[in-house]
Amino acid sequence: MSRARTRIRWNGAAVLGRARAGxxxxxxxxxxxxxxxxxxxxxxxxxxxxxxxxATVDERDLVAGVSYDTPYAARVHEDLTARHSPGRKAKFLEDPANREAGAIGELIAAEVRRAMRG
Known part of the structure; x- marks a missing residue:
C-alpha cells in the first residue's frame, strides 16, 4: 500500500491582499x-x-463614511419638528443607514467573494 502525498502552497499575503481589495x-x-x-x-x-x-473610503483602515457638508446639515438632520416637502425629512442619513445595513453588508460580501474567485 502506497501513501499519497500532497503538497500545499499557502499564499497568505496574496489571499489577504485580494480580500482587502474586495x-x-x-x-x-x-x-x-x-x-x-x-x-x-x-x-x-x-x-x-x-x-x-x-461618500468616502479609507482603504488602509477599511472604513467608509457618508456625510453632508454644510454648516446646517447636522441641525437639519436632527430637527424632528421642522417641516419638509413630501418624502423629505429629518434623519435623512440615519434612517437609510439603518434600513439599508443588510444590503450594504451584502454588497461588501459579494465584492470579497468576487475578489477571492478572481
Whole structure:
C-alpha cells in the first residue's frame, strides 16, 4: 500500500491582499448606495444640502463614511419638528443607514467573494 502525498502552497499575503481589495470595493459600493438612498430623503430648499453629500473610503483602515457638508446639515438632520416637502425629512442619513445595513453588508460580501474567485 502506497501513501499519497500532497503538497500545499499557502499564499497568505496574496489571499489577504485580494480580500482587502474586495472589501474596499464593497465599502465604496456600500457608501455610494447609502448616499443615493439618503439623497431621496434629504430636505431640499435650494439643493445645496443634497449636493454637499459625499461618500468616502479609507482603504488602509477599511472604513467608509457618508456625510453632508454644510454648516446646517447636522441641525437639519436632527430637527424632528421642522417641516419638509413630501418624502423629505429629518434623519435623512440615519434612517437609510439603518434600513439599508443588510444590503450594504451584502454588497461588501459579494465584492470579497468576487475578489477571492478572481
Amino acid at each position: 472589501a474596499a470595493r464593497g465599502l465604496r459600493l456600500g457608501a455610494e448606495h447609502l448616499l443615493a438612498e439618503s439623497r431621496t430623503e434629504v430636505p431640499i430648499a435650494e439643493g445645496t444640502l443634497e449636493r454637499s453629500g459625499t
